[in-house]
Amino acid sequence: MKLIVEPSPHIKSNNSTDKIMLRVLIALVPALVMAVYIFGVRALTLSIVCVGSCIIFESLFRRYIRKDTNIDLSPAVTGLLLAFCLPVTLPYYMAIIGCFIAIVVVKQLFGGLGQNFANPAIVARIVLVLSFTSEMTYWVKPFWHRDDIEIDAVSSATQAVDGITAATPLMLEAGEQAPDLWNLFMGYHGGSLGETSEFALLIGFVFLVATRVVRTVTPVAFIGTVALGAFIAGADVGLHVLSGGLVLGAVFMATDYATTPVSLTGKFVFGIGCGLITLVIRFFSDMPEGVSFAILIMNILTYYIDKFTFPKPFGAVKEGDKE
Amino acid sequence: MRTVKIDSHAPVIISMAHGIGAPCVPVVEAGDYVRTGQLIADSDAFVSAPVYSSVTGKVIEERNVLDINGNLTKALVIDSEQKQYLCSKIAPPVINTREEFIKAVRASGLVGLGGAGFPTHAKLNYDREKYKVDTLVVNASECEPYITTDYREIMENSEDIIAGIKLILEKCGISRAVIGIERNMPSAVRLMRERVQSEQNITVKALPTYYPQGAEKVLVHNTTRRIVKEKQLPYSAGCIILNVTSVASIARYMETGIPFISRRITIDGNIVNKPANFMVPIGITLGEIMKKADLRLQPDRIIFGGPMMGKSVYDLETPIGKTTGAVLFFKDMPTDRATACIRCGKCLRACSMNLMPTEFEKSYEMRDIKRLRKLRVDLCMECGSCSYICPAKRNLTERNKLAKDLLRDN
Incomplete structure (x- = not known):
């Protein structure tokens, strides 16, 4: 009789990294469905291109550095999140460049899963915005695809054509009418393909909380800070919360394990910080949208937040304390 | 299910060391004939409990064995005969003072049954000048999965538990006792609540079910809201903490004088048809227990103790010690490869x-x-x-x- 000898514990929970990643993917499905409904089938093909190229980049790089090529679902999550940050009209090659930046530059060069200091999808989005500014800020109107317009014609257009493009609600010029709250909430407005429908994102959020993948603390602190700041500044709270990438960023990016603090206190601080930076960028800079930069800056500060929010061990006595 | 008493039909291997405490030195030799309950090893050290023979028979040899922690210890191998006789010297101890009580507890050979196996008398013998102990915390929070020995102790021997508590409170001058039981054993909570109804200074506290509820510092905090600081013993928080079966065993020894020579173990695991509790002589080997366990398949993993902190066993000659609470048999447990840390927290x-x-x-x-x-x-x-x-x-x-x-x- 052969007996296995191993250190305790001898039983393990049935949770696994792949199960967590799968749950995140499932949580993103409602937003994907809404994206296809609002922006057309191209939203789906763009997502597939992103997911596919992320998985290919990940396995090619792992093979190149002769590491374990048995990859998990994490590049799929990165790919889908990146796709959600892109305008539906973005040429595929640009999306693939974004995937390369996310997977190879931001994730693998820093050591792969769990070792990257910044969120791959967010850095890729920022790089794309800075490199291909006009394509990355070309917003089509919801349901534009029903008007029979060729994608090539749209993406090569440098001039905004009346009736096709729509500013995201945060970029409205004076006098322009913002969509009402219901349309904002359901996502019937211009924006990146996965960020517009808060309705769908919230379904995903509830699923993630119910399956214990994420904690509510970061999204609540993040969105709460932005809402409170907008209220104090006298701005339209509904517009600030429901437009732009706030909910997508708060639910799916500010809760990324690798790039955010581990303790609950740290997560709270992280959320507040993200909210404050978002407000500063939205109110005081030329950029209409600050969520991605806010999360990136807080990603960089995560090491320090972690350092100052270590939990106090139970019963520990600090040196110098009276016993 | 009631505890089933089983005997060893093969020689028992009784270790000279059980948990924390100095190892004992044999006082019998190979060839000697010993009876059940006869002293076979003792030590001059105070923090050490004597060892008694759990069977009647001839001492075959003194042998060096590797215990499950990987330490080399001496053990006596004693043949177990068909007819078992209780040692004639056994008589209930006479106790009046605290010193006599502690001496009697030492003589019982009892060590803490919760896990670490700290000799019970040494725990009771705290410095009364230094510590003001006012609470006896009775640990009935058997938090490891599978193990149900303490649950069975409560269901079968609740009078002994109360008697033990009263003895300790009286002899050691402690004012009250709290019995901490996890809520997933409602019948045990109900039974103990009934038993303490007429007692002024004993309470039962139902605790949330979570692991590790039964850990010393956790239990002291959850029963008394006091915090045991690092490097401190529970005395510093005014508490002394004893396992529920240890408490009952003290009462039984004071009544009968039969030392600690048998214990209850849980038999369970994913290939066990009917999980059971066995009362076994200390020193019975794993091989003997396997014959009695109702196994579906050949195990590929055997654990002494709970699945969270227990040790893997690789030798069928491994004997049950005073601190072994369970023998678990597993087959084809999922063995997942470790992957990168994702910092999930x-x-x-x-x-x-x-x-x-x-x-x-x-x-x-x-x-x-x-x-x-x-x-x-x-x-x-x-x-x-x-x-x-x-x-x-x-x-x-x-x-x-x-x-x-x-x-x-x-």
Whole structure:
């Protein structure tokens, strides 16, 4: 009789990294469905291109550095999140460049899963915005695809054509009418393909909380800070919360394990910080949208937040304390 | 299901060391004939409990054995005869004072049955000048999965438990006792509540079911809201904490004079048809127990103790010691490869000591002694919760143990 000898514990929970990643993917499905409904089938093909190229980049790089090529679902999550940050009209090659930046530059060069200091999808989005500014800020109107317009014609257009493009609600010029709250909430407005429908994102959020993948603390602190700041500044709270990438960023990016603090206190601080930076960028800079930069800056500060929010061990006595 | 008493039909192997405490020296030799309950080994050290023969028969040999912790210890191999006789010297002890009581508890050979096996008399013999102990915490929070020995003790011997508590309170001058039981054993909570109804100073506290509820510092906090500071014993929080079966065993010894020679063990695991509790003689070998266990298949993993903190056994000759609470038989347990840490923080929230296992692991890999010290890996009690919860299947608890050893060696 052969007996296995191993250190305790001898039983393990049935949770696994792949199960967590799968749950995140499932949580993103409602937003994907809404994206296809609002922006057309191209939203789906763009997502597939992103997911596919992320998985290919990940396995090619792992093979190149002769590491374990048995990859998990994490590049799929990165790919889908990146796709959600892109305008539906973005040429595929640009999306693939974004995937390369996310997977190879931001994730693998820093050591792969769990070792990257910044969120791959967010850095890729920022790089794309800075490199291909006009394509990355070309917003089509919801349901534009029903008007029979060729994608090539749209993406090569440098001039905004009346009736096709729509500013995201945060970029409205004076006098322009913002969509009402219901349309904002359901996502019937211009924006990146996965960020517009808060309705769908919230379904995903509830699923993630119910399956214990994420904690509510970061999204609540993040969105709460932005809402409170907008209220104090006298701005339209509904517009600030429901437009732009706030909910997508708060639910799916500010809760990324690798790039955010581990303790609950740290997560709270992280959320507040993200909210404050978002407000500063939205109110005081030329950029209409600050969520991605806010999360990136807080990603960089995560090491320090972690350092100052270590939990106090139970019963520990600090040196110098009276016993 | 009631505890089933089983005998050994093969020689028993009785170790000279059971848990914490100095190993004993045999007082019998090979060839001697010993009776059940006869003293076979003792030590001059105070923190050590004597060892008695659990069977009647001839001492075959003195042998060196590897215990499940990997330590080489002496053991006596005693043949178990068909007819068993109780040693003629056995008589209930006469006790009046605290000193006599503690001496009698030592003579019973009892060690803490919750796990570490600290000799019970040494625990009762605290410095009364230094510590003002006012609470006896009775640990009935059997938090490890599978094990049900303490539950059976409550259901079968609740009078002994109450008698033991009263004895300890009276002889040691402690004013009250709290029995901490997890809520997942409602019948045990109900039974003990009934039993303490007429008692002024004994209460039953139903505690939430979670692992490790039965850990000393956790239980003291959850029953009394007092915190045992690091490097301190529960006395510093005015508490003395004893396992529920230990308490009942004290009462039984004072009544009968029969020393601690048999114990209850749980037989369970994923290939056991009918989980059971056996009352077995100390020193019975794993092979003998396997014959009595109702197994579906040949096991590929056998654990002495609970699945969270128990030890893997690799030898069918391994004997049951005074502190062995369970024998678990498993086959084809999922063995997932460890993957990269994704910093999910689940280990932090699983740690009942508020430590950061994932940071320990990283610091240990870098042999960063300074940081390990700062993170307080020394406070880890190796409960296994972090390894259990880890979705990346990393062996965090093992690293914690290695890190603690590293600190100790430096």
